[in-house]
Amino acid sequence: MDPAPLLDISGLCVSFRTDRGLVRAVQDVSLQVRAGETLAIVGESGSGKSVTALSILRLLGEAGRVDAGRIVFDGEDLLALEDRAIRAIRGDRVAMIFQEPMSSLNPVLTIGMQVAEPIRLHRNAPWKDAYARAGELLERVRIPDAAGRLGDYPHQLSGGMRQRVMIAMALACRPRLIIADEPTTALDVTVQAQILELLKELTRQANSALILITHDLGVVARYADRVAVMYAGSIVETAPARALYASPAHPYTRGLMASIPSIDGAIGARLPTIDGQPPDLARLPPGCAFALRCPHVFETCRATPPALMEAGTAGHLRACHLDADAAGATAQERA
């Protein structure tokens, strides 16, 4: 077996108390990330990607509660740490990048001060040194005329430039793990490509692990080593990226992939669809959460939630009651 993973999440369950009742946002999620690896978490909106990510750094807020599970990072159980200890990890050994940099940047502080802040805080560096290092970091994320922009305020930058600043801040203390939650969803495709290449290159250089959260199966295909597919709070399938695309094993993953128009598919043909919509997380069905939309559903699916199990090749797991061979055969019929 490989050395211990850098991050090991097991049996994570998270719920929110809302006026509609208890929303079970994340259910029995287990995943591992190794040093230097890029794990993509992919799923439609509301599937629990962000809540999983926020749980790692204990940023769930008042309404959210971890009901069960362990999150072990570099040998430490993050859920058991004191507040002071988790704050020491945030922005230092684990950094986070969000979709909307404007909401995580302070509008009244210059970007130089904001990039210098984590260095000062975690490295006890004097302001002057931290500020100089901020200049280097802005250069590394290829902000043109970096030294001259240290005094700029966030609103003076474009969305793409702000996201570069966020990456500079995230990299400031050479984190072992970077969690990027839809870092390019708000950006245009040519800028998205620049930012993702940059993120990938810099994490590779530092041998940092990257958790890349996205709903874009194209982004996953280009940038991930491994993928976890989430549906209604659960991981339904996880596999090395190539294996996932070559032989998706869960009916949801298959349906999702089939419903994306391909760039060389027949123009004008109707797209295969997944009928219906995701279940209400406050009223989850007792069995498989996908049962209501699954073309292969049978009795067991409605009664018992399926566990993640090996699906053919090593490292390829899926949570589905369907006989693996039967599922494959039906997939071929549909193709």
Added chain:
Amino acid sequence: MPADTAPQQPDGDALLQVEGLKVHFPVTAGVVLQKRIGSVKAVDDVSFSLRRGETFGLVGESGCGKSTTALAVLRMLEPTAGRIVFEGRDITHLNAVKMRPLRRRIQMVYQDPFSSLNPRMRVRDVIGEPLVVHGLAKDKAAYRARVRELMDLVGLLPHMGEHYPHEFSGGQRQRIGIARALALSPSLVVCDEPVSALDVSIQAQVVNLLMDLQERLGLTYLFIAHDLSVVRHISDRIGVMYLGRVVEIAAGDTLFKAPKHPYTQALLAAVPLPDPELDAARPHDLIAGEVPSARTPPPGCRFHPRCPQAMPRCKVETPPLVERDGSEVACHLYGG
């Protein structure tokens, strides 16, 4: 020229012709006395035409002028220059009275159809309102029947009419928006990012619906989106915009297999394909920089500061849109 003479072009099949369209927004300064200090050239010399029954896709990164083009076609924005010919009539400067009967023929589907609507209105009235506004509901029975018919057309169940839009998911809401757009039996439907806010599995349902409706009702679509694979899937021809200009127009397949304009090539290279092997086999040459401001667009070809193949003349001469191998392209690499 009188407003209602037929256009000169031989393209008798064109439902819509947009020629040299410009829409500039004034930029003003000053608190009391608004002084004009410049303009945003949101759309700056755009030409294309739509044949009856076809889908024309319009793509490009945000701010390139897609929505502004759409709003000008709908006559919801006053063009600064150019001509819009719809069903053979020049509608560029038609006044409200003359425009009224034509308005029914051009309808719009929005990305978020309800941001501008009264949230206290039931779904049946959201769909039926255009009938009332245009005086097309003879009586209550006829109105109800038509709303029912529209709901059925887009796959909504009759009981849903009694509910309010916010009770519905994104996909269902888009069906309501489509039904409303179809209420007046338009010939042209402008779809501005109709599926951009939807999750993939829901997106496919709406794309299929739009295609079915086109087939059944003979609709013509101007389909705006930034997702290239969706646009390719639904469009017969595609126009690519950059900073207020059309840089290339081609049949969907041609555009993807052999993009001509360096910007089209860059755009395609930047979109990762949902298949690691296919994706790895395609060029990934990224372009540097970001889209400049539409207030101070670069001279010459607007793409030249980011173009890997820019030549000296690109900095001074604006390349016209010219025909090449059945496509149209605005780039000095292709002569012109």
